[in-house]
Amino acid sequence: MGDAGSTVLGLIVATFGIYVTQGTVPAVSPTIGLWFVAVPVFDLFATIVRRLLNNRSPFSADHEHLHHVLSDNGLSRRSTLVVILGLAFAFAAVGLMGDIFEIDDGIMLTLWLAAGVLYYQILRFPRSIATAVLSLQRRSPVDLTAEESSTSET
Numbered sequence: 001m002g003d004a005g006s007t008v009l010g011l012i013v014a015t016f017g018i019y020v021t022q023g024t025v026p027a028v029s030p031t032i033g034l035w036f037v038a039v040p041v042f043d044l045f046a047t048i049v050r051r052l053l054n055n056r057s058p059f060s061a062d063h064e065h066l067h068h069v070l071s072d073n074g075l076s077r078r079s080t081l082v083v084i085l086g087l088a089f090a091f092a093a094v095g096l097m098g099d100i101f102e103i104d105d106g107i108m109l110t111l112w113l114a115a116g117v118l119y120y121q122i123l124r125f126p127r128s129i130a131t132a133v134l135s136l137q138r139r140s141p142v143d144l145t146a147e148e149s150s151t152s153e154t
Helices: 003-021 032-036 037-052 066-070 075-100 105-123 126-139 151-153
Strands: none
Touching: 003 032, 032 037, 032 075, 032 105, 037 075, 037 105, 037 126, 066 075, 066 126, 075 105, 105 126
8 A cells, every 4th residue: 555545544534533523413522533543643653752752854764663663573464463453453442441431531531642652652662562472472372473375375
């Protein structure tokens, strides 16, 4: 997916987010909606903060986004996808629980911001993330490190 594809995907996600959080009877509050886009938003801000702290332009390219960190430290593409989707699912679940239990938006926003700070702090130690995921894989019956064998055989 190139720049145009990611831009269109971002437009679709933003449009959907506005649709479900705004209007006369919104499906969820905007604060709860933030939990559904936590991973890309946290990754964006973690990248900007990291670059600024290193006296670099926030628009310069690097390989320090979450998917690069995971794959550069030994995870396969499939493992990286599973980790990111799991993280996104966990954040979305927190948002849904907040909505179901009618937790105040101020509390949910504070928790979201705290999760973002935690995300940034964890990304500062990429080898630790990869080591933890790889150790979980060794205990798991599902082999997440194997690449798709069906595509390599054809």
